[in-house]
Amino acid sequence: MIFRDRRARLNAMSNVSRRGMLEAVGTTALAVSLPAVVRAQALVPVHVGASLDDGLTPVLYALKAGIFKKAGLDVTLTAAQNGAALAAAVVGGSVDIGKTALMPLLSAHAHGVNFKMIAGAVLYLKGAGTAQLCALKEGGIASLADVNGKTVAVASLQSLDQMVTEAMIDLHGGNSATVHFLELSPAAMLGGLESGRAAVASIGIPVLGAVLETGKVRALGDPFESIGNRYLKGGWFCTADFATRNTVTVRSFAVAMREAATYTNAHHDETVPILAAYSGLDQDALRKMHRDTNATEVDPRDIQPAIDAAYKYKFINAPFDAKELIV
Numbered sequence: 001m002i003f004r005d006r007r008a009r010l011n012a013m014s015n016v017s018r019r020g021m022l023e024a025v026g027t028t029a030l031a032v033s034l035p036a037v038v039r040a041q042a043l044v045p046v047h048v049g050a051s052l053d054d055g056l057t058p059v060l061y062a063l064k065a066g067i068f069k070k071a072g073l074d075v076t077l078t079a080a081q082n083g084a085a086l087a088a089a090v091v092g093g094s095v096d097i098g099k100t101a102l103m104p105l106l107s108a109h110a111h112g113v114n115f116k117m118i119a120g121a122v123l124y125l126k127g128a129g130t131a132q133l134c135a136l137k138e139g140g141i142a143s144l145a146d147v148n149g150k151t152v153a154v155a156s157l158q159s160l161d162q163m164v165t166e167a168m169i170d171l172h173g174g175n176s177a178t179v180h181f182l183e184l185s186p187a188a189m190l191g192g193l194e195s196g197r198a199a200v201a202s203i204g205i206p207v208l209g210a211v212l213e214t215g216k217v218r219a220l221g222d223p224f225e226s227i228g229n230r231y232l233k234g235g236w237f238c239t240a241d242f243a244t245r246n247t248v249t250v251r252s253f254a255v256a257m258r259e260a261a262t263y264t265n266a267h268h269d270e271t272v273p274i275l276a277a278y279s280g281l282d283q284d285a286l287r288k289m290h291r292d293t294n295a296t297e298v299d300p301r302d303i304q305p306a307i308d309a310a311y312k313y314k315f316i317n318a319p320f321d322a323k324e325l326i327v
Contacts, residue, residue, distance in 0.1 A: 043074035050099035054292035055121035058260035110316035120295025121234035129222035131204035145173030153198035167226035228305035
């Protein structure tokens with residue numbers, strides 16, 4: 001599916017039903033002191049769902065190190081195939097807390113879906129990004145000013161990835177309104193460039209390293225730096241109703257995640273075996289990979305840049321205060 005102009009995109013987003021949005025998102029956040037009484041009570045069962053990326057590392061570590069149990073929680077982790085399936089599971093109650101990319105959460109809020117963010121996931125920090133816009137060295141694209149009228153591949157349409165790519169094109173002499181966007185899986189990005197299906201592709205880890213090592217592409221810049229130096233790329237969420245009915249559980253999860261993220265950010269090498277065992281990725285490849293930073297708190301200032309850009313690029317109909325997303 002290709003969106004050829006912003007008006008078409010906005011019309012498409014506006015026509016999404018509330019039920020449709022419920023099936024395409026999810027998120028909630030909070031970070032305060034854990035009441036001592038929690039430790040004296042029986043463990044509270046919590047079903048957590050997430051797709052696989054480096055944002056899952058703190059949860060894997062917290063399970064292994066007993067951090068959730070210390071917080072009074074008996075956490076069960078379920079792998080999710082995609083965001084829509086996860087959001088539906090959260091709404092249906094089979095998953096209590098899930099992890100989502102930021103854009104689905106913004107879109108849901110804009111359509112009146114009341115999800116809340118509990119804890120941050122991957123935090124973008126300029127200079128420590130894990131993605132690049134890439135073009136074939138022999139493909140005629142020397143800079144983003146050459147992209148006008150061409151096709152750019154992203155891992156998901158209507159995503160944060162697409163939005164920051166549009167902003168990056170505009171910042172570097174191109175006109176994103178003329179660009180067509182194509183959805184390709186990360187593993188298919190290099191093939192998409194070589195076949196001519198796309199002139200530029202947004203490629204992230206762990207695929208990025210292997211693509212650059214081929215020597216066939218040139219990197220044109222980190223698209224995520226286009227909207228800010230620091231902001232959340234995703235977060236852990238639940239429904240507003242779950243947060244209201246389970247205040248202590250939500251607070252305990254947030255505190256546990258803060259402890260786990262603080263540790264894993266400073267011990268990337270130690271977490272390689274944990275992530276490799278869960279993901280099936282090679283440990284040597286993970287050690288070579290530039291690892292993400294995971295948020296230790298939820299600050300509305302780390303969400304607002306994406307909200308403002310989403311409105312500017314017509315991914316949402318109106319801007320709003322990031323505080324509305326947070327418990």
